[in-house]
Amino acid sequence: MPTSPKAVPGPAEQQAADRPWSATSGEERRRRPGFPAMPVDCVDSDQLLCNLRRMLEHCRRHQRQLTVLCIGLDDLRQIADEHGRDIAGRLRQRITKRLRxxxxxxxxxxxxxxxxxVVASALPEGRALPHLLGERLLEQLGRPFEFTExxxxxxxxxxxxxxxxADTSAERLLEDAIQAMYQARAKGGQALHADHDAPPERQEPGYRMAARLRRAIEDxxxxxxxxxxxxxxxxxxxxxxxxxxxWRDGEAGLIPPERFLPLAADHGLMPALSRWLAQRACRDNRALIDAGLLDVPxxxxxxxxxxxxxxxLASIRxxxxxxxxxxERLEVEIVESAALYDLEKAARHIRELKRLRVxxxxxxxxxxxxxxxxxxxxxxxxxKIDRSFIAPLPESPVDQAIVRGILNIAASTGIQVVAEGIERFAQVEYLRRQGCRFGQGFWYASPLPHAELLARLAQPAFTTTCGAEADR
Structure with a gap:
């Protein structure tokens, strides 16, 4: 809460207050004038914005800079999955204590x-102290947490x-800190990122769009x-x-995947996006099977x-x-780059998925x-044969040779093949003659929302799209 001018600390007191990890006792720090005391225990998330607004107003009155840090614990969900919620809860208590x-x-x-x-701290203007505080907290969280077992x-x-x-709001500060945390996570974790470290072109409009995408995933x-x-x-x-x-954004309408997927990758949102997609796809496919309409991966x-x-792997489980x-009714599609980054780990993850029958x-x-x-x-x-080789078929001799080569390799190794991007019946006929068994593309069906797919599969005469019929 605001204080009177007489309560503003003197130079010695101010210098001590500016040290984010001062060695002075807790009681001495509580007696310092000029700053409202915050709870020793972790405050409830519902109170967060209210407290941030109070701190922001205080900083404006006393020429301070409010620093908001968002700390994402990259491994905590995996620990909960592997060791149980009790261990994760005890670890969370230890983390809270160490941070405080x-x-x-x-x-x-x-x-x-x-x-x-989330940590919020009123500090002098400048970037040195916020970075020092962030580095200190990262260092402390990187120390082992020891349990009996x-x-x-x-x-x-x-x-x-x-x-x-003066225009900065508590909501904006929190959003910026969260996005900066995702940027740090995109670097591979155990990293720090500040919102002012990003070049201006990364902040607007893509930065704000990434914030909306994160909310869309969470909601x-x-x-x-x-x-x-x-x-x-x-x-x-x-x-x-x-x-x-x-993604149907409230501000920009329907945003194509080629726009929002790179945005998600740049801002570290791909793991959350993939986790959400796996949950939804599994749930929707289970509904198709239970309705007796379709039983495929x-x-x-x-x-x-x-x-x-x-x-x-924990998210798939x-x-x-x-x-x-x-x-066996789930399939995970990866691209070659997954193996090129870390071939041994990619092979290990594939073997683990196969143990799940995925x-x-x-x-x-x-x-x-x-x-x-x-x-x-x-x-x-x-x-899946890339659509760039399917589109010129059957007219292109070069693409014919490439497709035949891929089919021969797959046949010799016992791997199934799906041809992507089929749009004409002539392509269906050519691929069938070459021994390709499966296909995908607009000739057969356009992508449909789950409800429309249910309705279409329920039609007794379901075969192909109208486009396919016209093509014939």
């Missing part, structure tokens, strides 16, 4: 989520936001459209589904960084367990650098 022990009594400590903390080491990502002008406001895969011969029966993300695309992250979907396919096959060699090391179930 490295803050002043005037600093605010709040828990924003199960694996996310085990010892645990955490990785944390820390973002910093600074109150820099479950994204959409999933499903495109059917089909057999190339016989009655062209459905053989699978691919789950495709869509649903495929989700996973970027390289997410696939190689230690928490990825959780999605299967919560939905009740059998493992299928693994390599997407956009042939468009990278060393696809045939990778098949020797990665035990994938299927490969």
């Amino acid at each position: 022990g490295n803050l002043r009594a005037t600093d605010l400590l709040a828990r924003l989520d199960d694996d996310c903390f 085990r010892c645990m080491v955490l990785k944390a990502s820390l973002g910093i936001a600074l109150h820099t002008d 479950g406001q994204l959409e999933v459209h499903y495109q059917l895969q089909f057999e190339l011969s016989g009655s062209h029966r459905p053989s699978g589904l691919e789950a495709l993300l869509r 649903v495929a989700i695309n996973v970027c390289a960084d997410t696939f190689l992250h230690d928490a990825f 959780q999605a299967l367990a919560e939905s009740g979907l059998p493992g 299928k693994v396919s390599m997407d956009d096959f042939g468009s990278g650098y060393s696809s045939p060699a990778l098949l020797k090391r990665l035990p994938v179930d299927r490969i």
